[in-house]
Every structure is written in C-alpha cells, then in structure tokens.
Amino acid sequence: MTDAPETVQTNDDNIENIKENKSLRPILTFMRRTSPLSNAQKQGLADCSHLIVKAPIQDARTIFDHPNLPLTIEIGFGMGSTLVQMAKDAPERNFLGIEVHIPGIAQCAYDAGQAGITNLRIMDADALEVLAGIPDGSVDRVQLYFPDPWQKKRHFKRRFVAPERMALIVQKLTQGGWFHAATDWQPYAEWMIDVLEQVTELENIYGKSQFAPRPDWRPKTKFERRGEVAGHGVWDVIYKRV
Numbered sequence: 001m002t003d004a005p006e007t008v009q010t011n012d013d014n015i016e017n018i019k020e021n022k023s024l025r026p027i028l029t030f031m032r033r034t035s036p037l038s039n040a041q042k043q044g045l046a047d048c049s050h051l052i053v054k055a056p057i058q059d060a061r062t063i064f065d066h067p068n069l070p071l072t073i074e075i076g077f078g079m080g081s082t083l084v085q086m087a088k089d090a091p092e093r094n095f096l097g098i099e100v101h102i103p104g105i106a107q108c109a110y111d112a113g114q115a116g117i118t119n120l121r122i123m124d125a126d127a128l129e130v131l132a133g134i135p136d137g138s139v140d141r142v143q144l145y146f147p148d149p150w151q152k153k154r155h156f157k158r159r160f161v162a163p164e165r166m167a168l169i170v171q172k173l174t175q176g177g178w179f180h181a182a183t184d185w186q187p188y189a190e191w192m193i194d195v196l197e198q199v200t201e202l203e204n205i206y207g208k209s210q211f212a213p214r215p216d217w218r219p220k221t222k223f224e225r226r227g228e229v230a231g232h233g234v235w236d237v238i239y240k241r242v
C-alpha cells in the first residue's frame with residue numbers, strides 16, 4: 001500500500017473545517033445508529049444496569065469485583081456475543097466492552113446477565129475518550145474485532161487503526177500486553193500491518209508483517225459471520241507491547 005494513513009486531526013482537516021465554517025471536532029471512528037430495542041434488550045438495560053458503567057471513569061481496573069485481575073478492553077463489541085463468551089471462558093481476567101450502539105449495549109447486558117457473568121462491564125462511550133482518561137500501563141489486552149473498514153478514501157481518517165490512535169493504545173498497555181485486531185476486509189488488514197509495523201513499541205508476535213493464525217479462543221462475531229456469507233476471508237493481527 002502506498003498511501004500514508006491520514007491523521008486523526010490534521011492541519012489540513014482543520015483548514016478544511018475553517019473554510020467550511022465547521023467547528024474543530026475530533027474525527028469519530030463510528031456513526032451512531034438507532035433501532036428499536038427488543039424486549040430482551042429492554043430487560044438487559046433494566047435488570048443488568050449493575051454491569052453498565054457510566055463515563056467518565058478514572059481507572060478501569062477499579063470497576064470490577066476483583067481489580068487485580070488482568071484487564072481486557074474490547075472496542076466496538078457490536079452485539080457483544082463474542083465478548084460475553086470470552087468473559088465466560090476466562091474467569092481469571094476482567095473484560096470491559098466499550099460501544100456506542102445502544103441495542104448492542106442492551107443485548108450484551110442481557111446476555112451477560114443470563115450467563116451470570118461477574119467479570120464483565122460495559123460502557124456506552126467513545127473508547128478513545130475512555131482510554132485517554134485511564135492510567136498508562138493499566139490494560140493487559142485491547143481487542144478490536146471487525147472494526148468499520150471505512151472503505152472510501154475520504155473516510156480513511158476514521159479507521160480506528162491509525163498512528164495516533166495506536167500511540168494511545170500503546171500508552172495504556174502493560175509491558176507484554178497485546179493489541180489484537182481482526183478484519184474481513186483485506187485492504188484494511190494490509191493497512192493494519194502497515195500502520196502497526198511502524199509503531200516501535202509494538203512487536204508482531206508471529207514475526208514482522210505476519211498475520212496471526214485465527215485463534216480458536218476468539219469466538220466468531222456477528223460481522224465475521226456476515227463477511228463469511230459474503231465470501232470474505234478473515235485476517236487477525238496480534239502485536240505485543242515491548
């Protein structure tokens with residue numbers, strides 16, 4: 001890939017905004033979508049509100065019953081089925097899921113409640129804002145599964161995997177902590193490798209510029225299944241903080 005990724009808020013963006021008389025807002029990696037809540041989702045919000053944590057938070061570790069367990073943060077968990085399964089499979093870790101899609105937050109709360117999970121918390125927030133507010137070196141793993149690929153060139157600046165956003169992730173990871181991403185969009189997979197190989201504090205655990213074999217401990221996500229139906233492949237990348 002030859003094009004350098006665009007930055008979160010470049011001078012060019014600012015100049016364009018000023019020309020167009022727009023305010024200087026940060027570039028978001030998501031679009032808020034709404035849809036009516038199912039009965040289960042309404043129940044999830046009502047009965048499992050103890051699993052939903054309001055922003056802002058000072059330290060993500062302290063929102064759990066056992067704050068000393070290693071912390072995994074999932075950014076953009078969608079409907080949350082993968083996150084709930086992973087939390088169930090790994091009681092020796094804490095899991096914080098951050099999403100902005102309300103039906104997904106509600107569904108995740110409902111499913112976690114039904115499964116009786118206690119090592120999972122959910123936030124309705126921009127993950128970048130949450131990460132910016134918590135202590136450096138406090139997160140053991142960050143996972144980003146099937147992020148919006150933002151396929152049009154003018155939208156590349158919204159891709160979550162970008163140098164400035166990865167600098168924030170690196171800052172929050174523990175030494176030896178992981179950043180794990182997966183996508184079904186090959187150009188974004190190659191983009192991820194290009195961006196991540198430039199981050200000096202990260203090391204690809206499968207070797208320079210290599211994709212990871214699909215881990216059997218990562219349950220399939222809704223978007224992964226959708227990609228499969230469309231005939232897409234799947235690419236995982238796992239980088240370690242060194």
Ligand SMILES: C[S@@+](CC[C@H](N)C(=O)[O-])C[C@H]1O[C@@H](n2cnc3c(N)ncnc32)[C@H](O)[C@@H]1O
Nearest residue numbers: 029030076077078099126127145146221222223
């Ligand atoms: C394409 S969906 C994938 C959902 C899920 N991971 C899956 O594989 O089924 C990407 C999700 O990421 C969420 N998202 C994107 N940027 C985010 C951010 N900065 N903070 C929180 N959620 C974000 C979006 O709301 C969307 O639901």
